[in-house]
Amino acid sequence: MSPAATVSSPRTLAGALDALVGATEATLILAGGTDLMVEFQTGRTRPGHVVDVWRVDELRGIRAEPAGLRIGALTTCTELRASALAQEHADILVIAADEVGAEQIQARATIGGNLGTASPAADLTPVLFALEAEVRLVSKAGARSLPVTEFLTGYRKTARRPEELIESILVPTRAPGERRGFRKVGTRRAQSISKVVVAVAVTALDGVIRTLRASAGSVAERTILLPSLERELAGKAPDAAALDRAARRAATADCAPIDDVRSTARYRREVLRRILRTLLAELLLDET
Ligand SMILES: Cc1cc2nc3c(=O)[nH]c(=O)nc-3n(C[C@H](O)[C@H](O)[C@H](O)COP(=O)(O)OP(=O)(O)OC[C@H]3O[C@@H](n4cnc5c(N)ncnc54)[C@H](O)[C@@H]3O)c2cc1C
Structure with a gap:
């Protein structure tokens, strides 16, 4: 942490909000610190004032x-x-x-x-x-x-x-009968940062998709929705070929992955396509 940084450690929500009066971009809220302490340690983030809210039980x-x-x-x-x-x-x-x-x-x-x-x-x-x-x-x-x-x-x-x-x-509150799926792909099966991460929530009646919402991480500058996937499948009774098409379209049109230390853009698109295809088949066609 910057040597000049000041720290407040409120015990109540009111105290935390008081501590944030007059806050600027250099005022940082510290919760569990698993991200922020790394930022401080590496010097990537230099706070002017830290509001440590860890003891504010009203936030639990x-x-x-x-x-x-x-x-x-x-x-x-x-x-x-x-x-x-x-x-x-x-x-x-x-x-x-x-x-x-x-x-x-x-x-x-x-x-x-x-x-x-x-x-x-x-x-x-x-x-x-x-x-x-x-x-x-x-x-x-x-x-x-x-x-x-x-x-x-x-x-x-x-x-x-x-x-x-x-x-x-x-x-x-979720719609009755909604089915949901989550997949994360990292370097290892556990304890790794995502190369691709996907979450899907879908409801279907008599095989016809009523609602579909899908999101992905690590494939754009921020977490994104997958509107092409939703457009392609909403109101349809999809078969395996339709799921293939929709997954391919989303992996092409909806994301903007980059090459970085963890992966390549090409790999991320391919993994996104495959995860979407697999998850949707599990949720909609009962393929396991
Ligand atoms: C070894 C290691 C492994 C990790 N693995 C994963 C992983 O697999 N998946 C993953 O998603 N993340 C991972 N992380 C990142 C991190 O643990 C998570 O993002 C975690 O949820 C951050 O929560 P925190 O309470 O520690 O946040 P902090 O570090 O306290 O804060 C993180 C950011 O959120 C802001 N913030 C926190 N609370 C509030 C609030 N109440 N209001 C406003 N702003 C707030 C802070 O100001 C800061 O900008 C990992 C980190 C480490 C060090």
Whole structure:
């Protein structure tokens, strides 16, 4: 951390919001620190002021509300994995949380931090896109909610104003009969950053797709939806060939992967195509 940085460690939400009054781009909110401490250590990020919210218990907890599942921003991957409510309402979020880093990381890595990084490789974010989640932001000036798709605005960029913090995430109540899938491909089976990550939520009646929402990470500068896939399949009763076509189109038209230290753009497109094809066949054709 920069030697000149100051730190506040509020114990209440009101205290955290007070500490954020007058915040600038150099004011950083510290949650589990699994991303931010690396940033500080490498000098990539130099904070002026750090607001450490880890002890603000009002930001914790998972509860059912009439509109859906409310997940406090400080909820960790470990807590998501252990939550029967999360399993019932958002099973793919639990699966994704289980794939974040190792157990030590999961004990500190929060859902708010996963969104806050706005990393294209974040594993929980595609799930939140597929589940049409909303982010609730609070500041001394009030609260606002926005779709998670609008919260992420670019590479490591969000719509959060400096005085705001992520208070919670709402996963709306899911349609009866919705089927969901999640896949992550990294260098190894476990403990690796995603090369491609995909989440899908689909409902079908008599084989006809009623709703479809698919999202992918690590294939563009931020987590994305896959509109070509949705357009290609919505309202159809797809067979294997149609799923092939839709997956191919999405991997061509919807993403903009790059070559980097973890992978090549070509590999990412191919893996995205295959994952989509496999997931959709599992969910819609009962292929395993
Ligand atoms: C070894 C290792 C392995 C990892 N593996 C994975 C992986 O497999 N998958 C994956 O997705 N990630 C992985 N990560 C990244 C990281 O663990 C996750 O992104 C994690 O969810 C971040 O949460 P955090 O609470 O630690 O965030 P922090 O590091 O505390 O913060 C991250 C960012 O979010 C902001 N932020 C945090 N909380 C709030 C809030 N309430 N309101 C506003 N802004 C906020 C911070 O200001 C900062 O910009 C890994 C990291 C490490 C070090």
